[in-house]
Amino acid sequence: MNHATLYGVGVGPGAPDLMTLRSVAILKAVPVIAIPLRSEYVPSLAWEIARPNIGDVPGQERLFLTFPMTKDPERLRPAWDEAFAQIGTRLERGLSVAFITEGDPLVYSTFIYLLGESRQRWPEIKIEIVPAVSSITAVPAVTLTPLADGQERIAILPATYGVDDLADVLRQFDTVILMKVGSVMPTVVAALEREDLVERAFYVSKATTGQQRVVHDLRSLRNDRCDYFSMVVVAKQDRNGVLAGRQFAAAAPGSDSGSGSE
C-alpha cells in the first residue's frame, strides 16, 4: 500500500501573499516539490512566488523539470517522459510530490497533462488539487472591474488560438477574458477595433507582481509583442447586473434617490 499523494498546487497569480494558507502548509510538509521550468535558463515564476513563504525545509527536494514552450508534441514528448520518470520514481518510493503552478492548477496549466496521465500511470496514488487565486479574478481585481453580477455571463478564451469570433462571443457574454495575448496582441487590437470594442478593454500583464503593467489604451500596444503573462478583459458598458439599468431613484420614482442618505 503506497500512501504517497501527488498534489497539484496553485500558488496564485504572482504576489506571494495571494497564496492560500493550504498551499503554504502543503509545500512546507511534502518531501518533494516539483517545479516546472520553461527553459533551464529562465527561473520558475511559480517557485519565485512560493519561495518567500516556504523558505528552507531540511531534507526537502526541489525537483526542477523543463518543459519547452511549444505546441509540438514531438518536442514535448521527451520532456514529459523525463518528468514522468522523475516524479514516478519518487511516488513509487512512497514520497508525496507537490507539482506547483502559477495561477490555478486546472486553468491552462502544465499540471493538466500530468493529471490526465497520472491516473493511468499510478492508479494507486492519491491525487489532490489545491485550487488557487486565478488570473481570471486577479486581473479584474487590479482594475476594479466586476466580472459578472446578476444574469451576466463570462467567457474565457485563449487568444493564441484565434479571436475571429470575438464579436459573436461579445454578443452573448457580458465579460470576455482573453488569456495568453502575449504574441498575438496586434491581432487582438485589430479585432477589438473592427468591432468598436477597443474602448471597453484593458490590458494587464504580470498582475499583482512588482512588474505589473496596466494599459487602458490598447491602441498603444498595437505593435507590441507583449509579455506571456498578460491578459485582456473586455467588459460591456451596459451591465445586466441585479440592480443595473434600474437605479434606485428610477425603481422608486418620487422617493428619495439612493444618494439621499449620504
Added chain:
Amino acid sequence: MNHATLYGVGVGPGAPDLMTLRSVAILKAVPVIAIPLRSEYVPSLAWEIARPNIGDVPGQERLFLTFPMTKDPERLRPAWDEAFAQIGTRLERGLSVAFITEGDPLVYSTFIYLLGESRQRWPEIKIEIVPAVSSITAVPAVTLTPLADGQERIAILPATYGVDDLADVLRQFDTVILMKVGSVMPTVVAALEREDLVERAFYVSKATTGQQRVVHDLRSLRNDRCDYFSMVVVAKQDRNGVLAGRQFAAAAPGSDSGSGSE
C-alpha cells in the same frame, strides 16, 4: 485628507485554509469588518470561513449588514441605504472597512453593487480588492476536472437566468460552468437530458466545506431543490488541449509510446 480604504475581501469557497495570506492579514488589521447577511437569522458563511483565521481582535468592530435574497430593487433599496449609511459613517471618520464575501468579490457577489456606488459616494476613498479562490476553480478541483487547456474555452452562466441556449453554448465552449443552480436544478437536468449531456456533467454543493456534496448522476437530483451554494460543471469528453487527440505514441509512430518509460 482621508486615508481610509474600503476593501472588498474574498474569503474563498468555503474551507478556511483556502483563504489567502493577504486576506487574513487585512482582516486582522482593519478597524471594521463589514459582514453581509442573507437574513438576521442565518449566520454569514463568509464570516464562518474567516473567523477561525481571524479570531478576536481587540477594538475591531464586526458590522453585520442584512441584504434580503431578492432580485426586486424595491426590497433591496432600504437594505442598501442602511449599508451605505453604516459604512459611510465609518469611512468618513477615517476608519478602513473590509467588506467580506465568500468566493471572489468580483464574481456574482454583494460587493459588486457596493463597488459601483462607492466610487460616486466616496470619491476620495481608496478602494482595494483582494481576489480569492473562486468556486470557478474550487469546484473543478474537487472532482479533478481540468477547466481548460491549450485552445479550449470556458463559459460561465448563472443558471437562475435560463439555460435554454445551453446546447448552443456547448457547441462553442469546451467547459461550461452553471452557477446558482439551487432553485432551478430540475430545469438544468431537463436541458442537459434534452441535449444528451447529462453524463458529462457533475454537481457540487458547498465545495471544500465539511458539508460538501458531489453528485455525478444528475438525474437523481431531478426533483431536488438544491443548495444555493451549488454549481454544475459540464465538460466535453473530447478535449482540445495541447496534447489531446495526439497521444504520444500516435505523435511519434514507431517510437516508444509515452508509457514506455514507466
